[in-house]
Amino acid sequence: MAGEPTRAPVEGPARPGAGVLELRDVTKRYSRDGRAAVDHLSLTVPAGEVCVLIGPSGCGKTTALKMINRLIEPSEGEILIDGHSVRERNPSKLRREIGYVIQQVGLLPHLTVSANVATVPRLLGWEKERTRVRVRELLELVGLDPDEFSGRYPAQLSGGQQQRVGLARALAGDPPVMLMDEPFSAVDPITRERLQNDFLRLHRAVAKTVVFVTHDIDEAVKMGDRIALMREGHLVQYATPAELLAQPADDFVADFVGADRALKSLSLTRVEEISLIPAPLVHVGEPALDARARIDRGEMVPITDHVLVVTEDDRPLDWLPVGRLDDLEQIPPSAPGGAEPVIDQVTTLRDALSALFEANAAYGPVVDDQGRCVGLIGAPEISAGFRRAAGVSTVEVPPSAPATLDAGTGGGGG
Numbered sequence: 001m002a003g004e005p006t007r008a009p010v011e012g013p014a015r016p017g018a019g020v021l022e023l024r025d026v027t028k029r030y031s032r033d034g035r036a037a038v039d040h041l042s043l044t045v046p047a048g049e050v051c052v053l054i055g056p057s058g059c060g061k062t063t064a065l066k067m068i069n070r071l072i073e074p075s076e077g078e079i080l081i082d083g084h085s086v087r088e089r090n091p092s093k094l095r096r097e098i099g100y101v102i103q104q105v106g107l108l109p110h111l112t113v114s115a116n117v118a119t120v121p122r123l124l125g126w127e128k129e130r131t132r133v134r135v136r137e138l139l140e141l142v143g144l145d146p147d148e149f150s151g152r153y154p155a156q157l158s159g160g161q162q163q164r165v166g167l168a169r170a171l172a173g174d175p176p177v178m179l180m181d182e183p184f185s186a187v188d189p190i191t192r193e194r195l196q197n198d199f200l201r202l203h204r205a206v207a208k209t210v211v212f213v214t215h216d217i218d219e220a221v222k223m224g225d226r227i228a229l230m231r232e233g234h235l236v237q238y239a240t241p242a243e244l245l246a247q248p249a250d251d252f253v254a255d256f257v258g259a260d261r262a263l264k265s266l267s268l269t270r271v272e273e274i275s276l277i278p279a280p281l282v283h284v285g286e287p288a289l290d291a292r293a294r295i296d297r298g299e300m301v302p303i304t305d306h307v308l309v310v311t312e313d314d315r316p317l318d319w320l321p322v323g324r325l326d327d328l329e330q331i332p333p334s335a336p337g338g339a340e341p342v343i344d345q346v347t348t349l350r351d352a353l354s355a356l357f358e359a360n361a362a363y364g365p366v367v368d369d370q371g372r373c374v375g376l377i378g379a380p381e382i383s384a385g386f387r388r389a390a391g392v393s394t395v396e397v398p399p400s401a402p403a404t405l406d407a408g409t410g411g412g413g414g
């Protein structure tokens with residue numbers, strides 16, 4: 001994705017179910033003579049894209065967002081969805097067509113999870129059965145088992161689970177536009193990474209135009225098709241993450257992005273975009289002799305003298321030293337966890353590298369959305385993939401090469 005953002009045409013909904021969002025010279029003054037909280041903000045978000053609004057606290061992000069669904073009325077300017085001004089719309093009807101997710105979630109505590117998710121369908125007057133089916137579908141979409149979670153109350157959920165319910169609720173009416181105000185900033189870093197990955201995957205599936213507010217540049221680079229950087233109510237730069245990192249418009253942007261721009265560009269590439277090492281998989285219950293034979297025939301190449309024990313459906317469990325294959329009859333079952341870090345293929349190279357360092361592991365299994373191992377990744381693969389994505393070097397780095405993460409020569413300059 002680095003350097004080649006997918007650009008949907010601005011004219012019409014390129015992806016069905018998503019809307020083009022346009023802000024034209026939008027200004028908000030909270031008091032007649034005061035400074036504008038949002039000052040002549042103009043930007044267009046093509047249908048189906050994620051636009052991240054970012055900037056220091058107080059720069060006008062939340063104000064800008066709330067003008068889109070008319071929780072705040074602009075003092076001047078125009079906001080259009082698919083060419084129609086939101087001013088001509090009835091505000092409560094409009095809000096049913098714009099999903100809204102906030103940090104504090106705002107679930108109703110006396111209602112069950114399913115009743116919370118059903119808020120908009122109920123307002124839209126959907127039939128009971130249609131609502132029931134939709135709620136189950138949405139809970140599955142956000143990664144919550146409907147049988148387990150439908151009947152629970154918000155207080156019985158973790159922060160991350162509440163955030164998932166908030167997301168399901170916002171998606172319920174199938175809105176063409178979603179507004180998300182620091183949706184993942186109140187959860188712990190591990191949960192946040194998981195929510196980000198799940199959201200990215202979900203966004204591929206549901207095609208929504210999203211405005212996503214954050215103050216975290218790493219989150220912006222990871223989540224955004226485009227980033228709008230604001231300062232004191234003004235738009236300073238509106239660009240793809242790659243452009244923002246490579247060509248900050250001015251010193252403010254450069255400072256905001258940070259000195260480690262090259263390292264940050266590791267977030268521009270996803271694990272699934274780079275070449276992985278084929279994983280030496282052995283299945284629980286498989287005769288150890290068979291595994292040994294596959295190695296001897298060269299069909300399977302162990303990594304640092306280990307093979308990866310997986311379940312029948314290829315979910316990573318643990319590493320097994322190749323030497324043990326000679327003592328064993330069958331590959332024994334083992335509890336999951338020994339193969340950490342298990343890396344989601346939609347995550348960024350930066351997250352993957354950080355997971356490897358944190359676990360002090362040379363390699364980690366990469367898994368798809370079903371948790372199935374699709375390969376292995378280590379620092380050398382990350383370095384090589386990053387260089388290729390950044391167009392820095394065409395020199396092949398063999399998997400056995402030492403990790404040379406001299407990111408200083410990386411893509412930041414170009």
Ligand code: ADP
Binds near residue numbers: 030057058060061
């Ligand atoms: P951000 O979300 O980027 O932190 P906000 O949009 O919340 O910024 O705030 C932008 C500016 O508007 C800030 O200076 C803030 O103090 C001011 N502001 C926000 N809400 C109100 C309000 N209801 N009344 C007056 N001023 C406000």
Ligand code: MG
Binds near residue numbers: 062063
């Ligand atoms: Mg805010």
